[in-house]
Amino acid sequence: MSTNHLITLLSDFGFNDVYVGVMKGVMLQVNPGLTIVDLTHEISPQNITSAQFNLLNAYPYFPSGTVHVAVVDPEVGGTRRAIAIELREELTNGATGGFLVGPDNGLFTGLMQSRAVVHAVELTDRHYWRVPEPSNTFHGRDILRRWVLTSLAASRSLK
Secondary structure, three states: OOOOOEEEEEEOOOOOOOHHHHHHHHHHHHOOOOEEEEEEOOOOOOOHHHHHHHHHHHHHHOOOOOEEEEEOOOOOOOOOOEEEEEEEEEEOOEEEEEEEEEEOOOOOHHHHHHOEEEEEEEOOOHHHOOOOOOOOOOHHHHHHHHHHHHHHHHHOOOO
16 A cells, blocks of 8 residues: 555653654554654643544644544553544535544544544454554554554545
8 A cells, every 4th residue: 555645643652652653653564655643642641631622623724534543541451442433524615524543432522523423433353453462551553553554544434
């Protein structure tokens, strides 16, 4: 897959270790032509409200079709679901839409309240995961990133 796609990243990982770089490395292994934009990795640990605020304010400034991946998850390794959502928004200059990928913990509520949800899926297909048994603490690397690139970024649709 060599098509160039735009992906944004938002997390509470910080920059004091390798985790943000590792997530990018996993994505670039699948598609070296990606454009990856760091929204922020300085969300206070597990602060979903801050992550919602930042994502809600950044989303309108990206082109239609952008994949926004957010990982702020107090329950990582728990029973909450990993999800992908396709949004649509009617604007005066035409329709636009984007994609959200991350934990099902309320992180995307603000965007879903102001835009139409076209489709949503739970990321359960292990074929798209990086490894058959993902780490309990690094779903961003093992489930979310690889899935984004091998399915969503390839087809630009969740259907």
